[in-house]
Amino acid sequence: MKPETAAKKLGVLLAATPEEFRSAPVSRSTLQALQADPPEWLAELRREGPHPRPVVAAKLGVSVAGLRRAGVEQPLTTAEIRALLEDKPDWLVAERRTHAGVMAENARLKRERAAAS
Known part of the structure; x- marks a missing residue:
């Protein structure tokens, strides 16, 4: 490969x-x-690190699209990720909330589909 x-x-x-x-x-x-x-x-x-975007997103608890919306395009190191998690800038708080909402909605839809089967 x-x-x-x-x-x-x-x-x-x-x-x-x-x-x-x-x-x-x-x-x-x-x-x-x-x-x-x-x-x-x-x-x-x-x-x-430096970590690729999907790993950065997972460590921050946001989506890759959320990183893009926030303007985070470059790879981040573990220390930089830790600093963001400690400082919790407004964009990170908002994107984590959005990501959690999307995940909860996906879980709800999955449960509904399973119940309907």
Whole structure:
């Protein structure tokens, strides 16, 4: 698979990976090995970042669209995410509220569909 795909599956930012990872296709067995026993560079990226947008959104409790609405386009490190969670800017509070509402509505619809079946 392409390195971009492997990076997504590993939950890391491709640009932050080592050159040898970015320059060659990644086999499924290699991907499985990286997931099962991550090397230090992968563990460090997962721990400290920079993180790709979906990971940033999940850590902040917002959607990827919410990040875009707030103007957060660049990857963030774990320290930057922690700082946002501590400061809780207005956009973050509003987007978390919106995201929670959407998730609750999706859960309600799922329960209704299950009850109707």
